Amino acid sequence: MKYTLIAWMRDKPGVLSRVAGMMRRRNFNIDSLQVGHSETPGISRMTFVVDGNERMVDQVIKQLRKLVDVTRVENISEQPIVAREMALIRVSTNAENRSEIVQMVNIYRGEIVDVALDSMIVQIVGSEERVASLIDLLDNFGIIEMVRTGPVAMARGQMEHKYRRSTAVWRAQANGRDATAAERFRTGGV
């Protein structure tokens, strides 16, 4: 089964290699991994999709939490989530099939971001299945080049850890200013 995990970590040199190294060393399978900034300066957010059983995922989470730079890990597989990924696809075209492709891309609510005489670049954002399904379609015309980001994910609904903020953050807000990065950092950012 596939599991979606989110990890927050200090944005330090080498942190990605620490995470990747731990995964390789413990023989865990990463399906996809996506890193970017989070809402807190100095904290990166990583979305993993790992393939395995419950016990393995439990170990992945615990071992991630053991890494000093990782501040928080959550398993959102059981929750309702929004997971999206983006792909850029360069598909070969000619005068006859160009409009057909454009139609298809429109049905998928994708975008044509670049057009050349013999090809164009299609951008699609959506769930993994939708991206995969458009790719299958476009494959009939010949895909020259493609890049997929892998999914990023967020749990739906109200965020319970909103209330986990440190007193420093509340105090700052009471004084009519935003909390500094250091103040937010103290509780792990969120």
Place this chain on the structure above:
Amino acid sequence: MVWEALLREGVRVIFGHPGGAILPTYDALAPYEAAGKIHHVLVRHEQCAAHMADGWARATGEVGVCIATSGPGATNLVTGLATAQMDSVPVVAITGQVPTNLLGTDAFQESDVVGVTAPVCKHNYLVTDVNELPLILKEAFYIAREGRPGVVLIDICKDVQNAEGWFRYDFEIDLPGFEPWPQVDMEAVRKAAELINKAERPLVLSGHGVQLAGVGRELLQMVEKAEIPVVTTLLGAGNIPESHPLSLGMGGMHGEAYANRAVQSCDVLIAMGMRFDDRITGRLDAFAKQAKIIHFEVDKAEVGKNVMPDVAVIGDLAETLPALLPLIEERRHQVWLQEIREWKKDTEQTDILNYEVDELIPPFVIRQLWHATHNAKNGPPIIVTDVGQHQMWECQYFTHDHPGQLITSGGLGTMGFALPAAIGAQMAHPDRLVWAVVGDGGFQMTMQELAVIKQEGDLPVKIAIINNGFLGMVRQWQQLFYEKRYVGTPVWSPDFVKLAEAYQIPALAVTKPEQVVPALEQALNTPGPFLIDFRVKEEVNVYPMVAPGAAVDQLIRRPKPAVMQGYSGVQPSW
């Protein structure tokens, strides 16, 4: 800056080897060494610097510190660091690195030390800015020491070592991602107590964590109160005195049959500060199936890694065990203990020491070593063993009555560990008796450190070489599982007595049983170091043995001595 930080962490001795990229740090050591504040021990190989820091840390419970230069110096450290990390020993390693502007250029003596050591460290740092250095040093000691201890490496670029900066050390440690002491769940403690109180055949399986948390006494109180027998892991030796009637000694691959049988027949297994290593569990799916398992552990990741417990009590044993103690009812388990005593009788019958043997066999040597040393002045002797057959014999035939008395490489099983670790332990406790028990194979891996014994002013380390002309444990496996094809296991050794003489260390060779006691006496009466080369019978096996991949009660038992002469004595389990 480094030295000021080390002083504030209470470091008195460091083990290391200088080189180009760490020279500025060594240069800055001069005033501290002259003032007698920090003493530097020059090793002959960096691996041994890590082992010595390891031995120091195990003997004192403080953080051991080792230091090496960039490139080869740092990569040589790796084995020693991995050894310490696997056995949860707090060690901080400091290495030099090429200047910042040369990083990544394959400069002379450059290696990616942070990358190389990351898998064998709890955490590591590359320092490229002098202003970060004090905080990193403080964090490093904090991470190494707190929670489940481990190794932290700090790789410092040479230009950072040369740079000047303000030193301050009053930082508050702020590591949101580091949770060394998880909150104790009292509900879990209550559940554990309930299970223990209901048990008819309870058993404690205790590991290194008991020593790290320093709760040997509380453990003894608990097991005496409820009359629970105790099996230990290799590193848990001496958690409760092994001469105590409730102690069953070591379990696992070379544990006594009654200890393993107890594990396989108990109804509640109380695992304390141990991680269900494959050497203790044997085949996992056949391990203590009948039992409810309670796991006391500080490292959450160890819970459910190998064995899924019924109750997990996460938290510091120094907190959870005292909390558990009042909840345990006074109980007597005479039926259960009587059963174990019956099994024990069977083992005593086959014990090789109960038969007259006129050849020099290792169990006899170890037993005599115990007789000669267990009443030593200045506290119980510290025995440091290497890895292999002699390590297991030491465990079986030396009665460890004090926690921390045995120092050995358990998790990683590093040959060559004994001599340097013994030096580290001796530096930590100059008055106590330290014996390195080592095989002829392992000794030759690090015997160059004999020079350190001399250079540090005749450290009184006593060395017992169990010399059987083979890499004994590997040979045993070849005999049992590879039809006696002894490939690569016969070891030619130099004359260790002459070797010791070359290092100006008094030494003796022993070939007959009757020479053992006088030799040990001579070693103990000689001030300073002493080496005894016990030339023991060659092909003797460690029994009982659980074949790798077998369940722990599927043992190869000790053959009767008559069978032993022919060495073909593979007997079925009970």
